[in-house]
Amino acid sequence: MEENLLVVENLKVYYNDNPGLLKKNKEVLKAVDGVSFHVKKGETFGIVGESGCGKSTTGRAIVGLITPTGGKITMDGRSISGMRRKDRYSMAKKMQIIFQDSYSSLDPRFSVGKTIEEPLSVHKISDKAARREAVYKLMEDVGLRKEQYDRYPHEFSGGQRQRIGIARALALNPELIVCDEPVSALDVSIQAQILNLMKDLQNKYKLTYIFISHNLSVVKHVCDRVAVMYLGHIVEIGDKGHIFKNPKHPYTKALLSSIPEPNPDETSMAEMLEGDVPSPVNPPKGCVFNTRCKYACEECFHTLPELEEVCEGHSAACLRLGKFNN
Numbered sequence: 485m486e487e488n489l490l491v492v493e494n495l496k497v498y499y500n501d502n503p504g505l506l507k508k509n510k511e512v513l514k515a516v517d518g519v520s521f522h523v524k525k526g527e528t529f530g531i532v533g534e535s536g537c538g539k540s541t542t543g544r545a546i547v548g549l550i551t552p553t554g555g556k557i558t559m560d561g562r563s564i565s566g567m568r569r570k571d572r573y574s575m576a577k578k579m580q581i582i583f584q585d586s587y588s589s590l591d592p593r594f595s596v597g598k599t600i601e602e603p604l605s606v607h608k609i610s611d612k613a614a615r616r617e618a619v620y621k622l623m624e625d626v627g628l629r630k631e632q633y634d635r636y637p638h639e640f641s642g643g644q645r646q647r648i649g650i651a652r653a654l655a656l657n658p659e660l661i662v663c664d665e666p667v668s669a670l671d672v673s674i675q676a677q678i679l680n681l682m683k684d685l686q687n688k689y690k691l692t693y694i695f696i697s698h699n700l701s702v703v704k705h706v707c708d709r710v711a712v713m714y715l716g717h718i719v720e721i722g723d724k725g726h727i728f729k730n731p732k733h734p735y736t737k738a739l740l741s742s743i744p745e746p747n748p749d750e751t752s753m754a755e756m757l758e759g760d761v762p763s764p765v766n767p768p769k770g771c772v773f774n775t776r777c778k779y780a781c782e783e784c785f786h787t788l789p790e791l792e793e794v795c796e797g798h799s800a801a802c803l804r805l806g807k808f809n810n
Contacts, residue, residue: 489660489692490523490546495555497541513765515541517716519555520791523660528686528693530707530724532700532739534761538716539696540584543662546694547579548572560659577607580653584665586645590637596623596648597633603655622651625688627681643674650682654689662694667702679706700743704728709797712736715772716764721791722798732800734777771803779804 497516516538523529531539544550546557548564556565564575583589590599597619604615620630626647637645646666653661663682667675683706686693697703703710704724711721712735720733731737738757759776762768768775774784783803791799 487525488522489525491558493520493556495519496553498553511765514716527708528695530695530703530710532703533713537713539713540664543664543696547581577656579660580658581662582649582653582666586649595634600651626651642670660692664696717772720800726798732794733802735773
């Protein structure tokens with residue numbers, strides 16, 4: 485697990501907001517603004533944060549669904565940034581994605597069998613008979629019956645549809661799967677089933693996951709390392725144990741304190757965040773968290789902090805590290 489499978493360096497995804505033909509000054513929405521991290525082979529790397537922080541955009545840029553504005557992405561030692569379409573097409577075999585909405589991500593005109601077989605057909609892998617047998621095997625691996633091969637998405641429950649999406653992602657035997665909130669739309673009991681299935685498949689297929697979620701309880705259960713994002717930036721990154729037991733960034737602390745406490749006798753120590761997330765079109769100068777941070781000082785409004793190593797495997801981007809109570 486020491487070898488890096490994926491390296492992301494200074495990733496940027498900007499969108500030009502065109503307010504009208506008569507306006508000369510077009511605004512730029514900075515969805516992802518200088519994100520860097522690496523993912524080791526065989527691990528589950530979590531990306532967490534509030535809605536709109538840029539975590540899903542990061543995942544989609546990695547698999548090529550979004551073209552980055554800047555930065556470099558390296559997969560298995562090979563740069564895929566600016567790669568030609570033909571080469572990117574072949575790289576798709578190594579990287580796949582599981583979407584949050586299992587219904588809209590499936591073509592309602594395709595049967596389950598055709599949906600799972602499509603990646604094999606597109607890449608011209610084996611003949612039709614062999615592909616069908618491969619689909620049967622994938623359906624069995626994700627907990628579906630081969631008798632369901634000719635059924636359509638609307639005939640399945642949300643959990644079953646997510647199993648179809650997982651089987652489709654596995655069809656090309658990828659090395660890396662980006663899981664974009666794969667269980668957030670499911671009931672809690674079904675979430676546990678899908679998470680356990682994904683863990684079993686990870687061991688069976690030697691998979692590496694990037695697990696994107698806003699649910700910290702789920703992230704704590706499935707991830708090895710975690711990156712915390714806020715307004716397009718990573719504000720803290722480290723091993724799961726460090727992040728959950730000894731968070732250093734005020735935003736991470738606030739997120740963790742918002743996890744519901746199941747014991748009614750325990751006193752809640754929630755650090756409530758005040759105000760709303762600023763617009764990525766007009767982010768704050770200096771530290772992006774300064775408008776909601778109770779520890780902010782004058783320097784925080786002028787200087788953008790960079791990730792600073794707190795201990796081995798744990799870094800945070802805060803100008804006041806060690807200056808407030810931990």
